[in-house]
Amino acid sequence: MTRVKDDNKIARIFAATLELVLKNGYLELRMADVAKQAHLAIGTLYIYFKDKEDLINQLFIHLKSEKVSLMMQTYSAHDSFYITFKKLWFAYFGLSMQYPHKMLFIEQYVYSVLLRDDTKSRSEALIEPLLSILENAQKEHLIKDYSPQIILRHIMGSVLEVVKYFHAQKTQPSQNVINQCFEMTWNGIRQ
Amino acid sequence: MTRVKDDNKIARIFAATLELVLKNGYLELRMADVAKQAHLAIGTLYIYFKDKEDLINQLFIHLKSEKVSLMMQTYSAHDSFYITFKKLWFAYFGLSMQYPHKMLFIEQYVYSVLLRDDTKSRSEALIEPLLSILENAQKEHLIKDYSPQIILRHIMGSVLEVVKYFHAQKTQPSQNVINQCFEMTWNGIRQ
Amino acid sequence: MTRVKDDNKIARIFAATLELVLKNGYLELRMADVAKQAHLAIGTLYIYFKDKEDLINQLFIHLKSEKVSLMMQTYSAHDSFYITFKKLWFAYFGLSMQYPHKMLFIEQYVYSVLLRDDTKSRSEALIEPLLSILENAQKEHLIKDYSPQIILRHIMGSVLEVVKYFHAQKTQPSQNVINQCFEMTWNGIRQ
Amino acid sequence: MTRVKDDNKIARIFAATLELVLKNGYLELRMADVAKQAHLAIGTLYIYFKDKEDLINQLFIHLKSEKVSLMMQTYSAHDSFYITFKKLWFAYFGLSMQYPHKMLFIEQYVYSVLLRDDTKSRSEALIEPLLSILENAQKEHLIKDYSPQIILRHIMGSVLEVVKYFHAQKTQPSQNVINQCFEMTWNGIRQ
DNA sequence: TATGAATGAGCGTTCATTCAT
DNA sequence: AATGAATGAACGCTCATTCAT
Structure with a gap:
């Protein structure tokens, strides 16, 4: 059996994204920084979110x-x-x-x-x-x-x-x- | 004598910038598009405005x-x-x-x-x-x-x-x- | 696992840079040409060297x-x-x-x-x-x-x-x- | 009778170019700055020198x-x-x-x-x-x-x-x- | 001749996304 | 699923040169 998508990771990505947006604003938000802040590889981000737009939209609803x-x-x-x-x-x-x-x-x-x-x-x-x-x-x-x-x-x-x-x-x-x-x-x- | 600086150009640049920034947001604002929309060469933009930030700031005050x-x-x-x-x-x-x-x-x-x-x-x-x-x-x-x-x-x-x-x-x-x-x-x- | 950083790339970049800078001088040195000569994407250059100045400085010390x-x-x-x-x-x-x-x-x-x-x-x-x-x-x-x-x-x-x-x-x-x-x-x- | 090319202007251009090269090096030499330093319009530079290369070559021989x-x-x-x-x-x-x-x-x-x-x-x-x-x-x-x-x-x-x-x-x-x-x-x- | 506003090709660099492992 | 090195399109901006006056 393979591991399934991990809700905890999503939470970490949300938290990381928000923290970075809060610190520097959306203009300064970089996918690479989100990954680092969430202690994930960039590639992993793209397993959970289709692209940057998708991440923003999902985070928006979440917030x-x-x-x-x-x-x-x-x-x-x-x-x-x-x-x-x-x-x-x-x-x-x-x-x-x-x-x-x-x-x-x-x-x-x-x-x-x-x-x-x-x-x-x-x-x-x-x-x-x-x-x-x-x-x-x-x-x-x-x-x-x-x-x-x-x-x-x-x-x-x-x-x-x-x-x-x-x-x-x-x-x-x-x-x-x-x-x-x-x-x-x-x-x-x-x- | 030479071609004189054309204040009308500034108005055109402002109009073009506003139209583009409102249509697609600041993130999508490209200096090249502003130039094209204002019927100017890119270089001309930089005669009237130091850089993109300057353009936004001057436009803001103007409006x-x-x-x-x-x-x-x-x-x-x-x-x-x-x-x-x-x-x-x-x-x-x-x-x-x-x-x-x-x-x-x-x-x-x-x-x-x-x-x-x-x-x-x-x-x-x-x-x-x-x-x-x-x-x-x-x-x-x-x-x-x-x-x-x-x-x-x-x-x-x-x-x-x-x-x-x-x-x-x-x-x-x-x-x-x-x-x-x-x-x-x-x-x-x-x- | 992922592709590992390739030290050989640095050697290729050095060789490419030296060849180009000597052929045409620093003024004519284009990062895009270095990348092409080293058979790399431009972005890859910037993984190994912070910017053009860094490349020149590191190459200098190397030589x-x-x-x-x-x-x-x-x-x-x-x-x-x-x-x-x-x-x-x-x-x-x-x-x-x-x-x-x-x-x-x-x-x-x-x-x-x-x-x-x-x-x-x-x-x-x-x-x-x-x-x-x-x-x-x-x-x-x-x-x-x-x-x-x-x-x-x-x-x-x-x-x-x-x-x-x-x-x-x-x-x-x-x-x-x-x-x-x-x-x-x-x-x-x-x- | 129209004015002829003015040797004094050439001297001023040489002096200006040299001063700028001495101050900032060749890499920083801009034709616009040469013109300003020589108290000439940029266009005038191009009456006396075909292009930047020509200016450098003539200055070199002069020096x-x-x-x-x-x-x-x-x-x-x-x-x-x-x-x-x-x-x-x-x-x-x-x-x-x-x-x-x-x-x-x-x-x-x-x-x-x-x-x-x-x-x-x-x-x-x-x-x-x-x-x-x-x-x-x-x-x-x-x-x-x-x-x-x-x-x-x-x-x-x-x-x-x-x-x-x-x-x-x-x-x-x-x-x-x-x-x-x-x-x-x-x-x-x-x- | 003289002017300087206008031009636009071309450069350095970034960063979202991909893909080999 | 997870990784992160690699990619390259695309951007902001510069500056030698042109050309209308």
Whole structure:
């Protein structure tokens, strides 16, 4: 019997790729460096991923689902919508501040030419739980009844831009500033 | 006498670069293609721009100042702050929808490693007029007294993400949706 | 397992480079031609040598140590200094006539801007054995007590220029002429 | 009547080319820089010299005849051969130390692929006066009756190599060392 | 003659991918 | 499946030369 494809190797490749993207950006990402960082031979990379594009697309989906999953871990059916929303927003903001490159990697490349159409579709599907939460709140007239997609973009755009700003400044926002950002967003969508 | 340097060439190079970078992304941008698209020899490109990085940086500043300049054309000292803000926001949204290529280029690369620090500084300086308007409104307690920089990022991030969404969907937002976006933003920052 | 690095390739690259640089000079040396001449892909060249400068520097050291090594093979501790010197001189002259390409390469580039400082230092170190022989002869008052470095340059300069002359003329010196050259040099340094 | 080719411009081009070669070596010599240094437009260069090779060849002849001419200025019919030889040797050594790049330019490129055959022939002709002096000394049995060409190469090779050595060391030889070099040479050729 | 903007062939080098082991 | 040496297409950029003025 021959050995089968090794999930552990895939995890190592993902980790290596992300670490390199986070350190130097996508432009500096070299397949040879990924292999080295993952303690694999270059050839081995090509057993697990068809080519560089494939690696990026798979990593993208991996990260995006991880992100949504982490956010959804804050979810509790007992919470009011306001509490749910607040937890999700702070989770999103926190994750984005903690791993700005990771978030920028995810968001910068969503609509980029690097992603295949099927990756984009799968990515869209991942945010369904978040859209559902907004839709339910709209049924209860807790937030404006605008298109949930639009509301979501409004929220995420705001967060990402602010995070990018602090990242560029190489400073951290105070808790006060973060609260202010939340207020702007909440006041923008509340009924 | 000899052939005189032709400023029109710079415009052609900018147009060609923008078109190519938006079509295929920076990764796919080839200097040879820029030259061909601008109907120039490759060498000519290097008369006007030191290298690829320089081209991107100069194009960035060019587009960003053009954007602010177009927005500020809507400004009138007679207007109330609300009217001023509304005009500016709709100008920004309109420009972003009209020239999504330009706006996405600007925002994709604002904080990217491709931009030199001096380009980033010059870029920051360009938005000063917009920050001033927000500061004056704060003195009159018309909007929240959060950091103007943060408010601005919140506003721009929201617009860009929405525009990206429609651009990716290849659809146009209705006037109604645009108004809704404005409402979310205005309600987020109003006092 | 994979294909193992092939030391023979380095020899082929050295041979190809030397042949090309001597035929057309450094200015006309193209990495692509070296690869072709050595029956390698261009990329392979860059596995073994960092860049063109590195190739030239390594080749230089290789040839210079080969030259000194061949000369020193004539050395025998039993010989008188005069015999030792004569053997070394004739070896140097003979090698230079036999491989004018190699010798001219070495001398053309010794002090050239193409060579890194560390290459120059390593090159200096290689001639230590020759300097030692001169120093010992000075202790026995067999040759003038001028700086050994200067004496060595005087000797080598003379040989090289004569060799260059015959190489340019595409003729060979008679044994008589070679003896005359030796006499000039020996009479110049003898005590 | 139109203006004719301007000898002054040729002098400026020669001076500019030499200065740049002396400063940075031939590898760094750019036609555009020559034009700038000579305060001319690039196009003008090509009115006076067919191409870069032509410029180098003409400059070479210019410098070599200047060198011989400067050496021959030390010549006086009243001097004994020894005095004549000594003056010439010291002139050659002095010129070489004073303008090492100039001398290396002349000597390095004599047999180089940069020079056309007719340039080489003309160059050979220029050293005729020096060969004559040696031949006359041989008739008087003052020096060995070896081939004057060989004697001349022996002398020049020695000087050039020593000069190269000091140039590389970035030091100046003491008067004592220079005298020693002369002694080696004189003792090598004297009868 | 003089100018210098424009040209484009051609170079050094990189790096995703292949393939012999 | 795993390896990593080998490959070569393709890029950014230079600079000698041309040519419209």
